[in-house]
Amino acid sequence: MGRLNGRGLWTLYLKEVRRFLNVFTQTLIAPVVTTLLFLAIFSLALGGGDRQLGNVPFAVFLAPGLIMMAMVQNAFANTSSTLVISKVQGNIVDLLMPPLSAFEVTLGMAGGGLTRGLLVGLSVSFGMWLFVPLQLHAPAFVLFHAVMATMMLSLLGMIGGIWAEKFDHIAAVTNFVITPFSFLSGTFYSIERLPSEWQLIAQFNPFFYMIDGFRYGFIGYADGSLAVGIAVMLLVNLILWWGAYRMLATGYRLKP
Amino acid sequence: MDKIRYSQPVLRQFGLVNGRGLWTLFCRGLRRCWRAGWYSISGPCISSILFLVVFVLASDPDQTMVQGVTVAQFVAAGVVVLSLSQSAFEAGGIWLMEDKMEGVIWDLFSAPLTPAEIFAGYLLPAVTFALLVGGVVTGLIALLVGLSITFPLICLLFAMLAALFFAQIGVLAGILAQRWESYSFFEFFLVLPLAFLSGGFFAAAALPVSLKPVLAINPVFYLMDGFRFGLTGFAQGPILAGFLGLVVLNGAMAWGIWRLLRSGFHIKA
Numbered sequence: 001m002g003r004l005n006g007r008g009l010w011t012l013y014l015k016e017v018r019r020f021l022n023v024f025t026q027t028l029i030a031p032v033v034t035t036l037l038f039l040a041i042f043s044l045a046l047g048g049g050d051r052q053l054g055n056v057p058f059a060v061f062l063a064p065g066l067i068m069m070a071m072v073q074n075a076f077a078n079t080s081s082t083l084v085i086s087k088v089q090g091n092i093v094d095l096l097m098p099p100l101s102a103f104e105v106t107l108g109m110a111g112g113g114l115t116r117g118l119l120v121g122l123s124v125s126f127g128m129w130l131f132v133p134l135q136l137h138a139p140a141f142v143l144f145h146a147v148m149a150t151m152m153l154s155l156l157g158m159i160g161g162i163w164a165e166k167f168d169h170i171a172a173v174t175n176f177v178i179t180p181f182s183f184l185s186g187t188f189y190s191i192e193r194l195p196s197e198w199q200l201i202a203q204f205n206p207f208f209y210m211i212d213g214f215r216y217g218f219i220g221y222a223d224g225s226l227a228v229g230i231a232v233m234l235l236v237n238l239i240l241w242w243g244a245y246r247m248l249a250t251g252y253r254l255k256p
Numbered sequence: 257m258d259k260i261r262y263s264q265p266v267l268r269q270f271g272l273v274n275g276r277g278l279w280t281l282f283c284r285g286l287r288r289c290w291r292a293g294w295y296s297i298s299g300p301c302i303s304s305i306l307f308l309v310v311f312v313l314a315s316d317p318d319q320t321m322v323q324g325v326t327v328a329q330f331v332a333a334g335v336v337v338l339s340l341s342q343s344a345f346e347a348g349g350i351w352l353m354e355d356k357m358e359g360v361i362w363d364l365f366s367a368p369l370t371p372a373e374i375f376a377g378y379l380l381p382a383v384t385f386a387l388l389v390g391g392v393v394t395g396l397i398a399l400l401v402g403l404s405i406t407f408p409l410i411c412l413l414f415a416m417l418a419a420l421f422f423a424q425i426g427v428l429a430g431i432l433a434q435r436w437e438s439y440s441f442f443e444f445f446l447v448l449p450l451a452f453l454s455g456g457f458f459a460a461a462a463l464p465v466s467l468k469p470v471l472a473i474n475p476v477f478y479l480m481d482g483f484r485f486g487l488t489g490f491a492q493g494p495i496l497a498g499f500l501g502l503v504v505l506n507g508a509m510a511w512g513i514w515r516l517l518r519s520g521f522h523i524k525a
Binding site: 023025026029030033034037038040041042044045046048051168171172175176179180183184187188189193194 | 292295298299302303306307309310311313314315316319321327331437440441444445448449452453456457458459462463
């Protein structure tokens with residue numbers, strides 16, 4: 001082996017990808033159904049009378065955020081579930097024993113989550129596109145925020161999965177952290193709608209920037225600063241990379 | 257010298273219903289749902305509140321849904337019934353499915369329990385748990401939105417029907433599914449569409465005319481509508497007819513599931 005165990009890394013990545021492709025109705029099609037249902041009820045309830053938000057029809061404002069929410073939830077689910085299932089079933093040794101460095105494990109696993117997130121993004125976007133006139137305003141922003149956001153949640157999922165000892169623990173992280181942050185991210189409303197002190201708080205939510213930047217790529221309108229968004233995404237990802245890497249390198253809750 | 261008395265072994269007699277067996281099953285089911293204590297219902301509570309908050313924030317400040325019912329009041333019923341339904345489905349199906357996959361379901365079929373008792377043993381804990389979830393969510397929302405419940409009894413009635421309906425779908429899914437993947441198929445392609453496209457979150461009048469019949473044949477529309485009538489005193493459809501229809505539907509489902517369990521479909525080889 002050279003500096004990088006290329007075959008090992010590729011094998012781990014393939015395992016992670018095949019895991020979710022094997023149950024693609026659950027992992028790629030189900031998000032399309034849930035997201036379209038969300039779109040339907042929100043635009044039926046609140047999109048009447050040609051209501052506009054961010055200079056576009058309400059459904060067009062809503063769609064990018066919903067796509068992003070599906071992507072990040074799936075990225076998180078992929079890495080967290082693979083780790084918790086391996087730990088509960090006891091086959092985590094198969095991940096720790098092979099000649100894979102902590103860096104390679106982080107890369108392979110996060111790569112799996114990233115791939116699932118992006119594929120979900122594609123399938124959900126296609127489903128949305130059938131009902132909502134989606135247009136690309138700045139594809140670079142779409143791509144950047146899609147990759148950064150799915151990577152961020154893949155890494156968070158790894159950290160959560162390493163920390164959790166049972167399924168209940170990871171469900172707690174999803175309920176108390178991921179769901180609130182993604183719901184209160186500005187997917188469904190423009191943060192101008194919030195009272196001013198809450199607007200400030202909303203700007204400390206990294207999920208706000210991923211959705212804002214991603215939506216800018218589609219509709220050309222942003223609630224917050226785009227430059228700050230890019231910086232926040234890069235910084236948060238860097239910190240999470242370091243965190244996940246350190247956890248794997250030290251064997252926190254993995255090695256006795 | 258003491259005499260040792262041996263009691264003569266007697267055949268245990270059951271009346272019409274194996275009361276102790278049923279009670280044991282019921283307690284077991286409830287303990288399973290309650291395995292993480294109050295935390296078990298924190299998930300539905302958090303997502304319900306978030307749903308409501310997001311709905312209110314996404315609407316225009318002075319928007320009303322129909323006839324002076326505010327967005328929060330209108331959506332409250334939808335949020336409660338949605339959380340209750342999802343809990344009922346999950347509690348009704350997941351444990352049966354797990355027992356099947358692990359092979360422990362044989363412990364039930366070899367015990368002196370009739371198919372009806374086994375059915376009730378899975379169904380009733382799920383209904384109880386779902387009603388608990390619905391009650392807590394209603395309480396939380398009432399505190400947040402300042403809801404005064406107009407007809408509490410009607411709310412309870414429709415909540416019970418909703419819990420029964422979805423718990424029965426759960427049990428049905430648990431019987432029919434051979435793998436976890438097909439079990440979750442029921443959730444994503446049946447339960448969620450039924451619950452979301454039910455008029456729980458949007459006014460029936462907002463639907464295009466072509467889609468109105470879809471709403472009219474969705475039983476969950478009547479569940480949501482009845483519950484909302486209990487909460488706010490406002491109804492979009494016929495309440496009494498909806499109620500009767502739901503009772504008949506639940507009865508028919510119970511009969512069908514009982515027949516399935518009795519035949520041992522997908523359970524007994």
